[in-house]
Amino acid sequence: MNNRSNMVKIAVVGGEGIGPEVTAQSRRVLNWFAAKRGVPMTMREAQYGIIPYLATGKVLPDDTVEAMGEADAILWGATGGPETKEVPAARKAGSLLGLRSKYDLYANLRPIVANPALSDSAPPKAHVLKGVDFVIIRELTSGIYFGEPRGIETLVDGQRRGFNTEQYTTSQIRRVARSAFELARTRRNKVCSVDKANVLETSVVWREEVIALHREEFSDVDLTHLYVDNAAMQIVREPAQFDVMVTGNIFGDILSDCAAMASGSLGMLPSASLGPVDKFGRRKALYEPVHGSAPDIAGKGIANPLGSILSVAMMLRLTLNRPEDADLLEKAVDVALAVGARTADIAEPGAKKLSTMEMGDAVLSALEKVAGRERERA
Numbered sequence: 001m002n003n004r005s006n007m008v009k010i011a012v013v014g015g016e017g018i019g020p021e022v023t024a025q026s027r028r029v030l031n032w033f034a035a036k037r038g039v040p041m042t043m044r045e046a047q048y049g050i051i052p053y054l055a056t057g058k059v060l061p062d063d064t065v066e067a068m069g070e071a072d073a074i075l076w077g078a079t080g081g082p083e084t085k086e087v088p089a090a091r092k093a094g095s096l097l098g099l100r101s102k103y104d105l106y107a108n109l110r111p112i113v114a115n116p117a118l119s120d121s122a123p124p125k126a127h128v129l130k131g132v133d134f135v136i137i138r139e140l141t142s143g144i145y146f147g148e149p150r151g152i153e154t155l156v157d158g159q160r161r162g163f164n165t166e167q168y169t170t171s172q173i174r175r176v177a178r179s180a181f182e183l184a185r186t187r188r189n190k191v192c193s194v195d196k197a198n199v200l201e202t203s204v205v206w207r208e209e210v211i212a213l214h215r216e217e218f219s220d221v222d223l224t225h226l227y228v229d230n231a232a233m234q235i236v237r238e239p240a241q242f243d244v245m246v247t248g249n250i251f252g253d254i255l256s257d258c259a260a261m262a263s264g265s266l267g268m269l270p271s272a273s274l275g276p277v278d279k280f281g282r283r284k285a286l287y288e289p290v291h292g293s294a295p296d297i298a299g300k301g302i303a304n305p306l307g308s309i310l311s312v313a314m315m316l317r318l319t320l321n322r323p324e325d326a327d328l329l330e331k332a333v334d335v336a337l338a339v340g341a342r343t344a345d346i347a348e349p350g351a352k353k354l355s356t357m358e359m360g361d362a363v364l365s366a367l368e369k370v371a372g373r374e375r376e377r378a
């Protein structure tokens, strides 16, 4: 039996909108891995958003701050919901951006995998989706999202002027580029760095630093560069050409939504945001589906939990160090989709639409099936 000290601590924060519904299914999946596969973990549930705000006056209550502070991994649902008069300012203080910054979660991994079972409900043509399997690594804690100065001012002629600062330093660029090169070595060994070096000084530095790091330490990896406008076009035209794409904060925000369409639905996409490795070799991480809080369908029990469940697979691989269990979960999702399990967002016209909970059931029963098959083979 594992004692508490080698238990991996997971904070489970469903948040707002559809966040709690989809996260509840991920919790069932985590429980399955704890019970059936002996994955050593403890889960601590905590609240975020409008519900604790109305009860306690805080978007991020102290208990939640503590749970996330002690956690090795945070499983995050979603943020953003109905705005009320008082909430916006408070929400800002406890926002997702604040968390990314607080825990220095600088490397945001967004895998884009096209599932053949979903090609009918995906916007691109089936031949474009063939073989799509790449990861966007988005720098998450600097760039224009955090650069100073920023603000809104009134000019002498009475006009208003909004302004933000795009900026990147050597170390901010190199550490995220390092993540990309290291990941590429475990995959197809290709990195495409995306910038706007024909216009922006920030991007000139970005490109030069990526090239320098590549020359110094990663010359075995195949490195290419694209301007961001061309990258957007290439993602739509031929997404299968990419293996690992690395880019800054705002370009990564935009390109990852664009790339999401190649997977069939935004509801399918997981993500991991990783901090620096500490002196004990640990690396704080936040796992969350890429989709938002979807207030239009919140509370209806129809949201797709697969983005969250696949984020658990990333957690198994990257925090819990259980690559076989991660593979097992991804396989189970494939099996569930292959036998026709569909939530509304990925259903072909006329297909039966499962609820969020029923999709959770489908993944759990596929897990039993796949694990059973593996036992027989062993």
Ligand code: IPM
Binding pocket: 096, 097, 253
């Ligand atoms: C994302 C989201 C966030 C971002 C929003 C909710 C602040 O779009 O994670 O991609 O822009 O980073």
Ligand code: MG
Binding pocket: 253, 254, 257
């Ligand atoms: Mg986004």
